[in-house]
Amino acid sequence: GDSVTQMEGPVTLSEEAFLTINCTYTATGYPSLFWYVQYPGEGLQLLLKATKADDKGSNKGFEATYRKETTSFHLEKGSVQVSDSAVYFCALSHNNNDMRFGAGTRLTVKP
Amino acid sequence: EPEVTQTPSHQVTQMGQEVILRCVPISNHLYFYWYRQILGQKVEFLVSFYNNEISEKSEIFDDQFSVERPDGSNFTLKIRSTKLEDSAMYFCASRHPAGGHNEQFFGPGTRLTVL
Numbered sequence: 001g002d003s004v005t006q007m008e009g010p011v012t013l014s015e016e017a018f019l020t021i022n023c024t025y026t027a028t029g030y031p032s033l034f035w036y037v038q039y040p041g042e043g044l045q046l047l048l049k050a051t052k053a054d055d056k057g058s059n060k061g062f063e064a065t066y067r068k069e070t071t072s073f074h075l076e077k078g079s080v081q082v083s084d085s086a087v088y089f090c091a092l093s094h095n096n097n098d099m100r101f102g103a104g105t106r107l108t109v110k111p
Numbered sequence: 112e113p114e115v116t117q118t119p120s121h122q123v124t125q126m127g128q129e130v131i132l133r134c135v136p137i138s139n140h141l142y143f144y145w146y147r148q149i150l151g152q153k154v155e156f157l158v159s160f161y162n163n164e165i166s167e168k169s170e171i172f173d174d175q176f177s178v179e180r181p182d183g184s185n186f187t188l189k190i191r192s193t194k195l196e197d198s199a200m201y202f203c204a205s206r207h208p209a210g211g212h213n214e215q216f217f218g219p220g221t222r223l224t225v226l
Contacts, residue, residue, distance in 0.1 A: 034214070043202060043219035044154065089154060098144065098156035098167060099204070099215055 002027040006090050006102035013080055013109050021075040021105045023064075023090035031092040033057075033066050033073040034099070038087045047075075047088070080109045113137045115218035117203050123224045124193055132188045132221045134203030142206040143186045144215060145178065147171070147199040154202065160186065193225045 007022040025033065035047040035057070048057030053068035062077045073090060090102040116135045124130050136143050145157040158168040160178055177189045186205075190197055200222050204215040 032214075036217075044217040046214060046216070049214060091154075093215070098159055098169070099146070099154075100156065101146075101154040103153040 002031065002092060002094070002100050004090050004092055004100055004102035006088075006105050008103070008105070009087075010106040010108060013107070015082055015109055015111050016079045017109075019075070019077040019080045019084075019107065021088055021090075021107070023073045023075065023102060025071050025073065025090075025092050027071075027092055027094070029094060030068075031094050033064070034091045034093070035062070035064055035073070035075050036089040036091060036101075038089065038104070040086070044089065080107070082109045082111055085109045115203055115205055115216050117201075117218035117221050119221060120219070121222045121224070123226065126195055126225055127192050130190050130193055130223065132190075132201050132203075132223070134186045134188075134205075134218055135184055136186055136203065136205030137207070137216055138184070139207060140205035140216070141208045142166075142215075143178075143180070144204040144206075145188045146202045146204065146217075148202065148220075149196075149199045157188070157201075190223075193223075195225050198223055198225045 003026045032051045034049045036044045037047045048059040050057040050066035056065045064073050064075045087104045087106045089104045091099045093099045118133045143160040148154045156169050158172045159166045175191050179187050200220045202220045203218040206215045
């Protein structure tokens with residue numbers, strides 16, 4: 001079945017460092033891909049999405065490109081801030097179906 | 112901006128008791144979902160609901176679980192006889208039928224603690 005694999009955390013960076021969180025997926029067909037973020041004590045918020053190969057999703061300085069050839073959707077940000085500290089979930093979904101989430105990667109950004 | 116709401120934010124119950132978790136999806140959405148997240152673990156799909164019936168469910172969603180849309184606005188998850196291992200954060204989500212990007216909007220979650 002469909003599945004998502006994320007790099008294990010936790011990830012600790014200094015402010016203004018470059019961030020990469022790896023995500024690869026296994027799926028039939030052409031799922032949509034998502035990154036969700038969960039700030040401490042809160043629910044899941046959609047960060048960005050991509051619906052077809054080579055699409056780039058972007059939001060709040062974060063980017064991820066849908067790479068079908070490598071079945072990847074890595075999350076990147078050029079300069080992280082303390083306020084980016086959260087748990088990041090990669091996810092995929094086919095039409096009308098459930099969202100399959102990765103295990104989540106906890107990011108801590110230190111000043 | 113419309114959002115999914117969930118009540119209560121935290122529910123504490125005794126093992127064996129029934130609980131009902133409530134969700135109000137975004138008003139023009141027609142697909143509804145429940146997920147759970149055991150502390151420190153991944154978010155897991157429980158069930159999807161469309162046109163007043165379950166469209167898909169996971170292995171987790173056994174006979175102890177049921178869902179209902181009683182009045183056209185609420186979407187509820189009932190656990191008939193709670194177990195310790197049901198302690199988790201439960202997230203409701205909804206999706207618009209024209210949401211071609213399959214984007215689901217999540218509520219803030221209900222933390223269920225079974226003692």
